[in-house]
Structure formats: C-alpha cells, structure tokens
Amino acid sequence: SQTIHQWPATLVQPVGSPLSLECTVEGTSNPNLYWYRQAAGRGLQLLFYSVGIGQISSEVPQNLSASRPQDRQFILSSKKLLLSDSGFYLCAWSKAGGGFGGYTFGSGTRLTVV
Amino acid sequence: ILNVEQSPQSLHVQEGDSTNFTCSFPSSNFYALHWYRWETAKSPEALFVMTLNGDEKKKGRISATLNTKEGYSYLYIKGSQPEDSATYLCASTSGTYKYIFGTGTRLKVLA
Numbered sequence: 001s002q003t004i005h006q007w008p009a010t011l012v013q014p015v016g017s018p019l020s021l022e023c024t025v026e027g028t029s030n031p032n033l034y035w036y037r038q039a040a041g042r043g044l045q046l047l048f049y050s051v052g053i054g055q056i057s058s059e060v061p062q063n064l065s066a067s068r069p070q071d072r073q074f075i076l077s078s079k080k081l082l083l084s085d086s087g088f089y090l091c092a093w094s095k096a097g098g099g100f101g102g103y104t105f106g107s108g109t110r111l112t113v114v
Numbered sequence: 115i116l117n118v119e120q121s122p123q124s125l126h127v128q129e130g131d132s133t134n135f136t137c138s139f140p141s142s143n144f145y146a147l148h149w150y151r152w153e154t155a156k157s158p159e160a161l162f163v164m165t166l167n168g169d170e171k172k173k174g175r176i177s178a179t180l181n182t183k184e185g186y187s188y189l190y191i192k193g194s195q196p197e198d199s200a201t202y203l204c205a206s207t208s209g210t211y212k213y214i215f216g217t218g219t220r221l222k223v224l225a
C-alpha cells in the first residue's frame with residue numbers, strides 16, 4: 001500500500017534562518033507531488049507541484065523553493081524565512097496523469113517563524 | 115465563480131442534529147469534485163469523489179450531492195456526533211492534476 005511521510009511535524013524557526021521540509025512517498029512510482037500551505041484563516045494554497053524528477057512548477061511567487069531529487073522525494077526549502085512564511089504545510093501525492101483520483105496527504109508541518 | 119467557495123465558514127451544532135454545508139465551484143470545464151475531512155493535527159482524509167451531475171454518495175451518516183450545471187455540492191451529516199467535529203474541505207478540478215481547494219467549513223458538534 002502507498003504511504004506518505006512528511007517531517008518534521010512542528011518547527012519554530014527565527015526570521016532569516018533556512019528551511020527544509022521533506023516528504024517521501026512509498027508504494028508507488030512516478031507520483032505527482034505537491035506542496036500546499038494553509039496560512040492562518042485561509043484555505044489551502046498550492047505552492048509547488050511536480051510531475052517528475054527535477055520538474056518543478058511554482059504556483060505563486062514567494063520566498064520558497066522546491067526540489068525533487070528522487071522520484072518519490074519532494075523537498076520544500078527557503079534560504080531565509082520571513083514571518084509571512086508561518087503556516088501549516090502539507091505534502092500530497094496523486095497518481096500520474098491526473099484524472100479524478102484525488103490526493104493523499106501527509107500529516108503536515110506546523111511552521112512558526114519568530 | 116473563479117474559485118472554490120465553501121459556506122458557512124464555521125458551524126456549531128448540538129449532538130444529534132443534522133447539518134449541511136455548501137461547496138460552490140466553477141461549472142465550466144468541470145471534471146471532478148472531492149470532499150475531505152480534516153481533523154486538527156492530522157492529514158485530510160478523502161470522503162467522496164464526485165464526477166457526474168446528480169451524483170449522490172453516502173458513507174455512514176455522511177452523504178453528498180453534486181450539481182455540475184450550477185456548480186455546487188452539498189455535504190450532509192445526519193445525527194451529528196462529537197467525533198464528526200472537523201474541517202470539511204472540498205476541491206475541484208477541470209481534469210488536470212491540480213485541484214482548487216475551498217477554505218473549508220469548520221464543524222464543531224457539542225455534546
């Protein structure tokens with residue numbers, strides 16, 4: 001069966017520090033991978049998605065970047081965090097090719113930038 | 115409608131009450147709609163996938179309907195229980211691998 005792992009669960013980081021959140025998927029090949037963020041009082045916002053190794057699409061201009069160094073690994077990074085980067089980050093995967101299969105989400109990371 | 119909208123934003127009901135909430139989505143180029151249940155500190159859990167106009171899905175005390183022509187879906191909970199307390203998200207897609215999520219309806223069932 002497919003599983004998705006996301007870590008860490010919570011993170012408190014000072015402004016200007018770097019960030020690295022990791023997500024890995026098991027039990028499937030060539031998944032579509034996604035990073036979402038929920039800021040306080042807002043809905044889920046798509047940050048990045050990837051349909052293959054090294055292929056990253058950014059949905060919104062921001063202080064963050066994403067990388068996919070391996071087929072089932074998706075990393076969210078920042079060189080210097082801003083206060084506005086605080087939020088709840090979710091990694092998700094879906095089957096390649098789109099369709100109506102929907103997402104399977106990781107357990108999320110609560111990031112607080114202080 | 116360019117975005118997916120959910121209403122109400124939050125809802126408090128008494129245990130045993132039935133309730134419903136709405137998801138509005140772009141009706142043009144509609145492909146599928148998903149409902150998720152999201153408990154605090156957990157990952158969203160898929161409830162329903164809906165694709166056809168007039169679809170009705172049911173899972174225990176929870177059911178959902180779909181109107182693709184007018185662009186809305188209703189989620190119903192019959193006889194609400196405290197364990198139903200969660201945020202209910204809907205997400206729509208036009209067939210690509212990108213889903214647009216609503217802001218969710220936060221349900222609190224009071225014992």
